[in-house]
Amino acid sequence: MAPVIAAIPAGIDAVMLAPSRFTLGFFKTVGELGPNGVCTLGEEAFGHPGMGGSIGFADPACRLSFGYAMNKHGLGTLLNERGQPLVDAAYRALGYRTSERGAWAR
Numbered sequence: 017m018a019p020v021i022a023a024i025p026a027g028i029d030a031v032m033l034a035p036s037r038f039t040l041g042f043f044k045t046v047g048e049l050g051p052n053g054v055c056t057l058g059e060e061a062f063g064h065p066g067m068g069g070s071i072g073f074a075d076p077a078c079r080l081s082f083g084y085a086m087n088k089h090g091l092g093t094l095l096n097e098r099g100q101p102l103v104d105a106a107y108r109a110l111g112y113r114t115s116e117r118g119a120w121a122r
Contacts, residue, residue: 043073045119055094057103058112059119068092069099078110078122 029036037044042062045055055065063073069090072083082103090096107120114120
């Protein structure tokens with residue numbers, strides 16, 4: 017599991033033109049992304065957001081798997097004002113809080 021958890025430092029994605037972090041093809045949390053959306057997950061979480069707000073990820077640290085797909089494409093390249101609050105509610109329900117680094121932590 018360690019290779020999936022370790023991430024390449026954040027950089028600007030050449031396609032999305034937004035900050036991104038990846039590990040073995042999986043997306044990692046990057047926190048606030050400004051006008052292009054957000055994607056705040058646990059530090060050990062890995063998965064991938066979809067265009068317009070959908071996402072699928074697993075967080076082995078808190079034994080959470082999460083999937084969200086909607087029937088109407090939203091704005092943004094990552095999670096948006098509809099998807100991120102659902103992720104946030106799942107983490108809060110498990111007793112997590114946000115950290116200064118833009119990730120969910122105990």
